Amino acid sequence: MIKQGYEFVAGLEMHVQLNTSTKAFCSDNNAFGGDPNTLVSPVSLAHPGTLPVVNLSQIKSAIKLGIALGSHISDQVIFDRKNYFYPDLPKGYQLTQDTLPICIGGSIYLPKTKKSIQIHHIHMEEDAGKLTHDNHDTYSLVDLNRAGVPLLEMVTEPDFRSPDQVFEFIEVMQKLVTFLDISDGNMEEGSIRCDCNVSVRPVGSNTYGERCEIKNINSKRFAKIAVEYEFKRQLKLIAYGEHIKQQTLHFDKQRKITYPLRTKEDAHDYRYFPDPDLPVYHVTNEMVQEIEKSLTELPWKIESRLLERFPLNAVEAQTIAYNSNLTQLFERLAEQITPNLYKTLIDVFFQKLIKLEDYTKPPKEDQLLEFLELVGSKQVNKFHAYEQLFDLMISNPSKSVIQLAQELGILQSDDLDYTGTVVNQVLEQFPQEVQRYRQGQKKLMGFFIGQVMQISKGKVQAQNAQKVLLEILKSD
């Protein structure tokens, strides 16, 4: 995005809450919701004498994401203490990785905006609790259910050149972490949160401008709006001849603006040092290889494979590729049909199958293949097939679909004699319209076809009806 000779530049810090069964350093349940301060223990409350113990699933999740993004995986896991006082931080320090992140480098390609984003690093850390300030006049409430929930923090290079890329990055990462099954990817519940660093620079410049950080955005739409706003705000400042000051900003969802979080930037000294309670954990080659093996084909590879073989659009291909259940179902069905039915399959897949409550338990496959054949060959029209036959098929798994279509009386007829009978019936019923047609009102053809369909209750194929109608009307 370029305006007034200035270019948009952004980098993201994305926090992903992991879906491990327990917290990062103790055995508390890692779950969303729950009454305040019920998912806690002496360890997460930082009671005297308690100690953290590393959750191995957290390390494995981080490695999984690293492998998917092509990062270098560190062979040592070192946790550092980031010291600061805040009521949502029970220990008075956060366990994080300051000196040696678990994953270094890597990249991800954004297909819609056609942009590759480089990953600087991914590190592990623990989440803090939640403060509520609105319930009381004189005090704030502390909920420590979230304290100690394992997080991955992914830091990108400042590679974003448009708000759309920011949007798509979050979208793709959300799908990726869900695909890898390391997070539920639920942004409403805060499972993914972003800090966006925005700066501007003259087009062609190869240094970066002073950046402002918009904190804690939990929606891709808001992220896009916020960085767009911030870009314009900085341009305005420049237009007035002012300097951009490095600052931390908050995004106001209602007013859709950014505003400074702290008036004066107090330089925090976090006094990082390696946590003496957690010995260095050594990541072995075997461990990395095992995780690598457990990873199925990565979604972008599936996506391009699907796009090559099937008449899918980009959104459809991505939807299938980022969900391994859908990928499996789609490819299994596709293997059993001829290519002329691919379009029908895709339509049925997106119109009906993925809208089922539980698409992991789809209709019986032989039924489904029969259904595709009937719709594809137009023996049942699409309307009847989608609105009636599909549901009937699911509730009668033992019956053949053609039999069900017959019972519904929606099986279309190839019988041109039958078609002729119905056409003649219609033409006799509407002599005036026949006359007007012959006088040149050719668009009445649609009306006749409609009537034929109605009388035959859809059993006549529209093409056949048109063919017969044209013949009769011409011959007279």
Added chain:
Amino acid sequence: MNVVQPKYTSLTDLQADLKNQQITCLELAQYYLSRIKSTNHLNIYIQVYEQEVLLEAARQDKIIQAGNFHELGKLYGMFFNHKDVICLKDHPISAGSKILESFESLYSATVIRKILDQDAMLIGRVNCDEFAMGSSNQNSTYGPTRNPHHEDYIPGGSSGASAVSVAVDTCLASLGSDTGGSVRQPASFCGVYGMKPSYGALSRYGLIAYGSSFDQIGFLSHSIEVIEELLKVSKGKDPLDATSIEIDKQESLPNKKYTYGYFSQLDDSHFLDGSIHEAFNQFKNSLVQQGHQVKPVEFSLLDYLVPTYYILTTAEASSNLSRYDGVRYGHRASPADEVLSMYKNSRTEGFGTEVKRRLMMGTYVLSAGYYEAYYNKAQKVRRLLVQALSNLFNQVDYIINPVTPNKPWKIGENLDDPIKVYLSDVLTVYVNLVGLPSLALPWSKDELNLPIGMQITGPRKKDLNLLASCKEMGTLE
């Protein structure tokens, strides 16, 4: 009389008497409780679990009378206490600090749990320096504990009351903690045995942290035998402490002759107080007479021990004690208008002078701009020390020295000279910097009747060998 002939010094003897019905647990409990009452003026116990211990004693007596010994754990009949930094479920714990006033632990420390599982009986909680920071047991919100051999003098610290509680026979053993000598130095000043196991040999889960990479629970008792029993029962890897380890099994070493090394600087008559110098010479002679070899060894890092120790422990402490903020538990200052004042006021009111001093030092050495010069450099020295000690153990079996270079000082003395007190830790802190097992044994007494202890330090994880070889040493009295 403060110091009496101990009723029992050996668990084997004690359990034999219980079996032979020479004594009952209840009688023993009453004896110890009466000792606690008659030594009340020394300010040892913060809390006595009188009712609990009487009930448990009666329960054990019933089982003993029925002859059902298989129902009893290895430590039945043993009465012990715990330092005010080791947590016991549903009981107050305060680390000798106002900041933990009225705090009760929701869980028991792994070590306490393991010992109680073996039917030892916990008789009370004893005083100590606030957050185990101190060498004199004067830095406690409960006031100083006194040396039973001479009440004007300090008992040492930080596990001062632990040592006194054993010396005046209020229990068979005490659980202390040792970050830089806090078990061994008071053991030495009070004339009892005190052991700091290898770092990680005992779980730290439930031990209120001071310097996490130094802290270790230790034992004080009248005999090595009791310490050995406690160590065997409570050692081992704990899933709740990632730094815990398994120590090596004991090798059988009947009548083996050892090489004992000591830092050559100790030959310098200025290094040690006169009577301690003399006692150390007697100790060395006694070892030689027993057929062992004793030799001085070169150790160039002696001057760096105390600074390195204080930089690293205070750095860790400054972070470890951040949790005492008045938000979730413990002392909270009266309502403040904003959260920062709440922190400042609560911590200002809750912590004592020595703790504040160390928190300030620790915060300083970790600060941006000073980290490299202090914390990082100290870590490098620590690595050198590990290497140096490991080299020494290629030349000698054990390292010996007096536990302290100086004698106990008077209560109230040295309060305004912390550096002088820190420097007196020189002969104990290297053990914690390297994570070695080390035993303080009572050796002799000075002209004021104050005890002098000797320290024997072994290679890492060889705790059980160390205890086995020390059993043969005896004392000079």
